[in-house]
Amino acid sequence: MKPRFYSTPSAQLAAQAWQARGDGRSGPGLAIVGVGMMGREHLRVASLLGRARVCGIYDSNAESIHRALRDFAAYSDRKLNVYDSLDALCADDSVDAFLICTPNFSHWSVFERLVVTGKPMLLEKPMATSLADARRMVDVASDYPGLIQLGMQYRFKAQYVEAFHAIQNDHVLGSVRTVAMSEYRPPFLDKVDQWNKFNRFSGGTLVEKCCHYFDLINLMAAASPVKVYAQGGRAVNFLDFERGGEQSDIDDHAFVCVTYDDGTLANFTLNMFSQELYEELVVTGAEGRVVASEHASFRQGIRSSAHIKIEVADHPAYRGCEVTYPQAIETSGHSGSTFFEHLAFVEQLEGAVVDAATPSQGLWSLIVAAAAQQSLSTGEVVFIDEFCARQQVALP
Ligand SMILES: NC(=O)c1ccc[n+]([C@@H]2O[C@H](COP(=O)([O-])OP(=O)(O)OC[C@H]3O[C@@H](n4cnc5c(N)ncnc54)[C@H](O)[C@@H]3O)[C@@H](O)[C@H]2O)c1
Known part of the structure; x- marks a missing residue:
């Protein structure tokens, strides 16, 4: 017997997630640091899922910001803040959680700057380029007030x-x-x-x-x-x-x-x-x-x-x-896995165990x-x- 598609766990997950989509106007406010290829995927997927508001972006490269704004305008009529520094991003009270999508070697320095806020974050993989930096992140996470989810979707x-x-x-x-x-x-x-x-x-x-x-x-x-x-x-x-x-x-x-x-x-x-x-x-x-x-x-x-x-x-x-x-x-993005990663992140922000x-x-x-x-x-x-x-x- 061949199982019917809709009876499998992944299909049930997909059906439930699709039904539970939001309109992207309520829910936690997200800010994305690094809007290259993966940051833009997160922007798109967060908008598709609609369970969080994407408030703004920060990137050190003007062309990346331009591409992200152009992409976003193609599927959303909402305004996206463009921060001119990590300090400006950290000072924005409308941001509830960060996504770190900069290159691997920069993860520790961005993470170190953002953790002072105590806000939740999703950190792209690999968490760092050295074991020492990754270990320091695990130590920070052990008594951090917010959720830290890794981008292993x-x-x-x-x-x-x-x-x-x-x-x-x-x-x-x-x-x-x-x-x-x-x-x-x-x-x-x-x-x-x-x-x-x-x-x-x-x-x-x-x-x-x-x-x-x-x-x-x-x-x-x-x-x-x-x-x-x-x-x-x-x-x-x-x-x-x-x-x-x-x-x-x-x-x-x-x-x-x-x-x-x-x-x-x-x-x-x-x-x-x-x-x-x-x-x-x-x-x-x-x-x-x-x-x-x-x-x-x-x-x-x-x-x-x-x-x-x-x-x-x-x-x-x-x-x-x-x-x-x-x-x-x-x-x-990534065969649908990034969509479920966002679902997991939002549900964890809402207090669910995922x-x-x-x-x-x-x-x-x-x-x-x-x-x-x-x-x-x-x-x-x-x-x-x-x-x-x-x-x-x-x-x-
Ligand atoms: N989970 C996945 O499947 C997956 C897939 C692709 C990439 N990634 C990860 O995502 C991260 C980004 O990869 P990418 O493919 O988007 O690279 P990318 O080069 O396309 O984008 C990186 C962006 O970060 C910006 N940036 C660099 N340093 C910065 C800093 N200090 N502050 C702010 N912005 C900065 C760059 O200007 C660029 O726009 C990497 O860690 C990569 O491993 C994960």
């Missing part, structure tokens, strides 16, 4: 919602023994000042891009990572790229193995010189296998599609089914990512406790 992609539901709510696999994830995709896109072409600005490819996947793998393994080994490098992309006399140094492919303290084994494959985007998560236990996959594209006219297969005896999704969100949600990424989970994903980045450059196995101790970073 891939956990809200439809196929992973289904996988989590089957594995952790319904326990279809028994205990999880192996987790395998892969991403095949085209090269990194252009960014303002091309910060993502340099390890010192992004933290490295496995940190910048793959912290999402290490977050998902950590959640699936539900155990603590002990050691990491990675191979990879620069095979195809940006080999001749330079900016201001500096040569790009980012990796474009990797194979990563992670061992967890309960014996669960995980691997992750990255390839960034593919034409289309494919993600796959395969989780196994004694009872069988769950396969969650997605095809997306940077090409016009190709919509993303998400699937799940639950190869467990007599399971109704044994042969698989499509779980893609409805089009208006799916096309709003399963969104915490600063500690953000730090764990960064620890695995940074250890993989280190292993890739040295060729050696990285033991997590030694790796963190050497950097004087206490485990979360």
